Amino acid sequence: MEMINKEKFLRIVKQSKTPLYIFDKKEAQKNIRSFKNAFKKYGVDLSIFFATKSNYYPGLLRTVVSEGENIDVSSRRELKLALKAGSKRIIYTGPAKTRDDFELILKHHSKVTVNLESLRELELMAKMAREKKVTMRCGVRIYTKMQSGWTKFGIPLSDLKGFYDQAQKYKYINFCGVHFHISFNKTPDKYLKTLDELSKYFKKHFRVEERLDFEYIDIGGGFYPETSEGIYPWNPNQETHIPDFDKHIKHMLADKFKPRYLPIKVDPIDVFAEKISAVYKNTILPLLPNVHLYAEPGRFISHSTMHFLLTIMDVKDKNLAITDGGTNMVGWEKHQFFYYVPLINLSQFDLKREIPFVLYGSLCTPDDIWGYYMFTKGLPKSGDIILMPYQGAYTYTLAQEFIKEIPEVWEME
Numbered sequence: 001m002e003m004i005n006k007e008k009f010l011r012i013v014k015q016s017k018t019p020l021y022i023f024d025k026k027e028a029q030k031n032i033r034s035f036k037n038a039f040k041k042y043g044v045d046l047s048i049f050f051a052t053k054s055n056y057y058p059g060l061l062r063t064v065v066s067e068g069e070n071i072d073v074s075s076r077r078e079l080k081l082a083l084k085a086g087s088k089r090i091i092y093t094g095p096a097k098t099r100d101d102f103e104l105i106l107k108h109h110s111k112v113t114v115n116l117e118s119l120r121e122l123e124l125m126a127k128m129a130r131e132k133k134v135t136m137r138c139g140v141r142i143y144t145k146m147q148s149g150w151t152k153f154g155i156p157l158s159d160l161k162g163f164y165d166q167a168q169k170y171k172y173i174n175f176c177g178v179h180f181h182i183s184f185n186k187t188p189d190k191y192l193k194t195l196d197e198l199s200k201y202f203k204k205h206f207r208v209e210e211r212l213d214f215e216y217i218d219i220g221g222g223f224y225p226e227t228s229e230g231i232y233p234w235n236p237n238q239e240t241h242i243p244d245f246d247k248h249i250k251h252m253l254a255d256k257f258k259p260r261y262l263p264i265k266v267d268p269i270d271v272f273a274e275k276i277s278a279v280y281k282n283t284i285l286p287l288l289p290n291v292h293l294y295a296e297p298g299r300f301i302s303h304s305t306m307h308f309l310l311t312i313m314d315v316k317d318k319n320l321a322i323t324d325g326g327t328n329m330v331g332w333e334k335h336q337f338f339y340y341v342p343l344i345n346l347s348q349f350d351l352k353r354e355i356p357f358v359l360y361g362s363l364c365t366p367d368d369i370w371g372y373y374m375f376t377k378g379l380p381k382s383g384d385i386i387l388m389p390y391q392g393a394y395t396y397t398l399a400q401e402f403i404k405e406i407p408e409v410w411e412m413e
Contacts, residue, residue: 004389006349012410013309013385019325020309021057021396021409028063028305035223035297036069038269042277046293049091051222052078054298054393059411060305061085072220072296076104083108091218091294093141093179095153097121102128106136114138115179115218117154122167129172138167139177139216144197146190147180154180157197161205164213176213181220181296186265188272191219192279199283211288218294219276225303226268227390229339230261232372238338252372253319253356260354260373261340269300299393306392306409310370312359312384319357321380323370326363329407330391331398336369341391345376347384353377359386363403 012022032048039046049072050064056078062085064071071082074094082090092105093115102125105112109129116122116138129136140163141154155163160178167175178198182190195217202211231238234248234257242248251257280293310323327335335341343359344351354375361368370388374380399406 004344004351004387006346008412009307009309009346009387010385012412013311016408016410018309018311018385019323019329019407021329021391021407022307022309022412023057023059023392023409024305024307024412025059025063026412028060028301029067031225031301031304032064032067032069035269035295035300038273039277039293039295041270042274044273044277044280044293046295047089047216048301049089049218049294049296050301051220051296051298052081053397054222055302055306055396056081057306057396057409058085059409060302060392061087064301072298076101079104079108079112083111087111089113091115091179091296093181093220093296097124099124099128106132106134109134109136112137113177113216115177115220116140119155119163119166122163122170122173126167126170126173130170133172135172135174137174137176139175139179139218141179141181142198143180144194146182146194146197150181157201160201164206164210176215177218178214178216179218179220179294183221184224185221185272186224187267188275191221191272191276195219195276195279195284199279199287202287212290214288214291216292216294217280217284217288218296220296222299223269223272223295223297224264224266225300226266227304229341229390230263231338232340233257233259233262235337236262240333240337242337249358249372253358255356303393304390306390306396308388308391310386310388312380312382312386313362315380315382318379320360321357321382322360322362323386324362325407326361326402326404327368327370328361328363328402328404329399330395331400331402333367333369334395335371336367340373341371341388343371343374344387344389345374345380345384346387348377348380349375350377351375355379365403 048069070089071087310325357374359370
């Protein structure tokens, strides 16, 4: 919370009106550079392909491009956003690609690399590429036991050689990469095990000259930032069915939960970079000397680039108030059951005093809770401005016009 500049946020409110998303370009730049530099420290100049699904705000996409990085997309809609942001290199991922998908992909073949998901996709793209007489650069998504629960995506690693052989039959296909995806990564362990398994497979099944065809390995998935949310101690398994939810609220208001949240333990990005770089340099490059490392950080880059500003409209009693913004801004019951995030009363600013206080949104539903505690000097009152920091990942993207419209975005100077 060191980044909080109370006066800057209050000036924004005077120039606009709440509820608001605040976009912080400098924070985005800092996150991009820290991710990139972590790998550079260990001798790996990887390419970032920012995962659009984590936050598609155009200002953020433009910032990624202005930093010399690239964009990962999973739909025609996202591809159009990436192109509009000026991205010169785009990775297109996602299952069940259609003819319409490939029409747009092929139209921008000079900028797009496709991570294929099946032989059907390969055959369809090859046919369409031949008709248009354009060469398409592509790879395939694989899964191993490390991608348990993700078998909807890609092909098993054991089928990789057969897929490669089939791709060689098509004149307009440049098959040159492998992609795998691992989400919610708090340690690099699954990355390391997947890369190790991949290297063993290449060594056993591919000839030396075949390995020279591979130009990239795309280690997709989200790297958790160190500054993130916490988990409620009364709901450690993050269940949505709480038999006696009112009882939990009474305990919160009585301040009986200590600690008030359980931090999410995450390895620093430097640890990820050090261990992944070592496996990449010592195990992958000796087998695949032409391979470049790609990563698709979404959450890591976007998490701290957006904040919410809300105004308290009605104080119902000393422990409960309603703001002008609803949780349609995040699209789901993120803070009701799942994640603690600090609520900071900018009008009564005090980062040392956090009191039990239920803050509701203004939607016409009781399932509209921002949180259960607030940093404040005194009891909150109508007109107080509330800041919820670090809300850039999977909130703006999931926002929906449920009951109320989606608020505007204000770009912080």
